[in-house]
Amino acid sequence: MRERGRTRRLLGLGARTGSAMLRSRLGGETNWRALGEALFDGLSELKGPAMKLAQIMAQWDDVLPPDLANELARLQRQAEPMPWSDIRETLVAEYGNLEDIFSHIETVPFASASMGQVHKAVTHDGETLVLKVQYPGLREVLESDLAQVKRMMRLGRWLRVPQVRLDALFEELAESLRGELDYRAEADALERYRQRYAHCEWLVIPEPRQALCTSRVLAMTFVDGVPLRDLEAAPDAQRQAIASHLADWLTEELFTHGELHADPHAGNFASDEQGRLILYDLGAVIPVPPARLATMLDLLEATLAQDPMAMDTALLALGGRQGEGAPLALYRESAAAVAPLFEPGIQDFGDVRVHRRLRELSPRVWAAMDRIQPPADTLLLSRTLNGHYWNLVRLGARLDMHARTQPLLAWAKRQH
Template structure:
């Protein structure tokens, strides 16, 4: 019954969205704000795959109407939490008598996401922890939810999103959500990353507590911090320090260890009271083989050289396309948009001229997507790197990308 109820609600949201899109096709102007509010309320309560999809869509501000994108973006920071009674059931299933383990558990979560929410807790010994609790019943309804989400995604064709892009996005979404249900894997990732980056004193990763964790509850030591999205008006020196640490960490993560944090949501990063960069969530970590890194660097080198034929060849080697490729004029325009970030000297990631060029380019890339036909894993890598780029933009980073990439380009040639 519960599964059928979720299906009906998802279909209802789909019908409402389809009606709004139909009105645009008929020359009308739907109330995008009202639609966004309805989607926010419905998906915030349902959680799961549809909410995750909406969070991804909120990043498409070059495609969606502004009012709709703004409402969907609220799902990344203001999602309605699951009622405490439901969360308590999961905690009791994990711990039994809660009073035997905890002096207090805050009923109101301080973070709510698509697959779970996070509550502060105090142990009997007085230590403050955080408990990441998976939403009850989500594992049981995940596959049926994904079936409905795939149907909903067909509406994207009305926004002129190519079918190849929709198919790749769905495969990315499905793989990501299945992985996020595995809290054992996230606990292992936290432990691995803590050991791996212990030498980076300006980086903090919460410590997992295996003795208090289980399949649907992940316990970690509490690390206080101000979320990245709240730091845009902070001291410039602090923001530059965080941006430098973020860039250094990403470079080491990719080129030394062949992995990448694949959920660059700004809420997953923070600054602690000492000004160190905190990484909260490692539920999505993807491998990046050396051959792919070499192809990425060769694509960058061809881009900086403004060579469209070499860009297409590198994109094919990267796995970034399976179709006939984009028009050469699009490659040239992409090179012109990206090159300013890699000029010698510190470049300003907050330069609105660069953003404007990239936003103007984005719809043209979408239009060429049927010719590019990127596979899902390449799409995920691209979206992840793009998300980390925008976190540097939020920090107003000033980085010498020319100096940073020169040794990496030389490495890729050998």
């Protein structure tokens, strides 16, 4: 990865994005699809932090213009792969003579991500493994890339996002990416999660082969499945089972273990032939302190009660409102949009009326950003939960969220 050329291209993408955002801000016409195509082409080749940021943004289905969100979403499944010769160079540097370990390695990857790509391999013992290989040179260009991403994120000020929040989001992204450079840490997370959920017959987690794991290569057993993003046409029973498993797993993650898998894009989850949930990627796991979780549930309870004053109090307790004057009318409309998903009985996450109301509210939320701000220390948690919400939407989930949340709200009261 050549640093100078990457910097020049990132600056060019940033300028093009800034121009589009400015035109939109001034009421002009913006071709969001064309911008999305340009970002997809540029970022899928460059990889690294900027591509990771775009993948994060693509999960904000209710915020971005649909044409832009759709193009960025392609980065989760259609990113341009790196040539096999470059990947082989990394494997040789880590393992030495590949023929001594593997009888075969597929040169065409079956997945390409922001920090690495995935190849199947077969050992001389006949075991099929997955090799997640970090892109060569990524460690050397990471800090330079992050500096350019920070410049690009300043464009968010045009959307009235205060600099302190942009800085917090950047630091969250930077810390996460630096942590993802060490694949040994992910191997350890796989081991921890396999032990933690050994009692869950409906959850499958690949097993790391520690002897073959290095800081730049993660070797794990191959677990075949249909990615969550491809389940939209699957039988309804299969989708509902996966949706229920996903909701159960998230609840146990948060309220039993105080951690959360923080990369919810749909390519990280799948379903096998038995209808079990497969969890592929554990490169990003965050702690969730009980006190923070309890305060967020206070906000949910106030929202479900459709009590704008209580919503404001909870948001202030979270450190998430700035300026003068609570936007009570916006609180009321937000509560009215969210509350139907938590009414007693089975609720349909595929109900387009709910998403339409949320999308219609987005411009008003952005317009009130000088008063409403997501708390800096809950940005990653909020983004992750939002991503899982949209995973449930994609599955067309039908869940009794009222029954699921009542014990959690009671738990939150016991924490105070």
